[in-house]
Amino acid sequence: MTPAAAPARVGQGTAVEQSRAVAEVQAAVLVARQFPRNEAACVARMQTACAQKELAQRAFFRFPRGSSNVSGETIQLAKELARCWGNIQFGVAELRRDEEYGESEMQAWAWDMETNERSSTTFIVPHARWANGQAQKLADFRDVYENNANNGARRLREMIFTVLPVWYIEQAKTACTKTLATGGGDVPRPQRIAEAIGAYEGIGVTADQIETKLGRESAKWTDIDLGQLQVIFQSIQRGEVTKDEEFPKPRVTADEITGAKAATS
Template identity: 35%
Template structure:
């Protein structure tokens, strides 16, 4: 009888906690809606100047640091998929003006987070919203394991949310504006360095080795030539790969042929040469 009382009490407490979380989520959504309404009024009073906004975007894309992280790249089958990164999307939205964007975790239940990503043009009332679930699991080559640390859970959710936010932003920004930003970033990467290309390549190789355990031989095989023959476009490709690996868009195995450690290699058959082990033992 005592056990039944304890179980009932525990279940009641769990329900109360869940009701509290649901109430907090509703309050958060309601508060954000009120903030957006105020922002929409301000956007109507102070509309963007599209010419000035576009010029501001191009000026931002002349910064080398932004250009370096402006694109992602990962292989899909026999094709290379590339596009604007979340960093470039954020820079475009900030300079375009009167755009509210971000993400929020709606709830956590049974090891899964329910998340909403959004981008809202406050002038035109154009809006992109994406609802998705993020299981609290990390996938590794050695298998999957459950995340329990709140920091690990937040990082997993934030990583997934950033991709949806990027998609939402690009869904409401005019396509020609995005294309102009990409072209300016590529131009900056080709012309915006004072350091010689050979030194930039050397620094890039060090970064790959230190952060992702990818050596020069792997990089040369990916590019298709020796590092001495790398061009500015080769460097741009490597920057895209670096940004994709850093942001978790792809894994190093998607680009490079990773040699297995010695202990993971297949053990050779000691009898494949046809020698008679028994005869050797008999000697």
């Protein structure tokens, strides 16, 4: 397939937009150089943000892949860390959409304007979604848009984390985990355990199922257990994993069936 030729002339509106974009970049770089970040202040902002329960609950994802679970940090956490670090621009764009081949060419990037460190990646997103063990083609334009946005967000997260210091990211992860474990305040652990059980019962998961998963009675749950339950609960709410995948119902044994029949006869 022969690629489309570049236009012979550029319209006035396009030329103005291109000039404006160049001027914005130059101004942003100049401001970043004139007002360099104060790392101590950046870390303080990050610690304050990660101490908020609302952010900590959205900081991690979890979804099944094969016989195991994949977990990590969300794009919401990446964007917040970039905001706290300062002088960083990032974005994702659809460069080209090919309806004939059913795919989009996209680019995600992040740029530290102060150090001039830039990370970018170009990737192809098929207009299809994997479901029921096979790829299902997407025909609706909104489905294609959402599929592109989801794939772009994952790449964007990687680009942002590439330009941020590793120690800074690790401190943020630790802070968010602590917030999840402690409930973001001085709430006693028994109360947080009761709230966790109540939240799960609201989506049809019993306390017995949770205890089976954690391997201990609710009275013995630790702060780490409560943090893990928060991540799983939010992942279920976002549709990344189902409750049956995380909390499978116990299988009924032959002895239990026989015993039930004997009791009714």
